[in-house]
Amino acid sequence: MHGKSISLRDARSPASAGEAEHDVVRALAERLPRPARFLVVGALGLLTDIGTFTLIQNFGLPALVARLFSLAIATFVTWRLNRALTFDRSGRQQHQEAMRYAAVTATAQSTSYAIFAVLTLTLLPAHPQAAIVVGAACGALISYNGHRLFAFAPVTGNTSHSGSVRS
Structure with missing residues (x-):
């Protein structure tokens, strides 16, 4: 052969x-360029978020509680997809990268959730899915740059055995 x-x-x-x-x-x-890949992954995450939210809310949970669960599931989905398709390997162990991803995502999702909560309680109580979209768009701006510059940033300089960057 x-x-x-x-x-x-x-x-x-x-x-x-x-x-x-x-x-x-x-x-x-x-x-596709990296920003386009990020948007595709984000769109899949948004569909996961809205679908999960709608499903959970149909069981009678209040919108603000249902969104906490849907955000958690969507965050896991986007972490795995971004790690596989959007960003290059950082050179860190997977658990270290996951913690960095979680830190960035907590900031982005807090912004997204705050906007969602304000809109759901004021302007869009009949359309919480629309509030999810608005909040997600704002959170995406924080998320892309945070993941690019921190969560998936390559290890540079000298590193210790744990894979963290030395000062």
């Missing part, structure tokens, strides 16, 4: 199949 050979272990390994699939998806995603 010519070219790359594949062992039986590689061909049958779910991890190998998953990695190959990820590589194809990543290659397709990289045809």
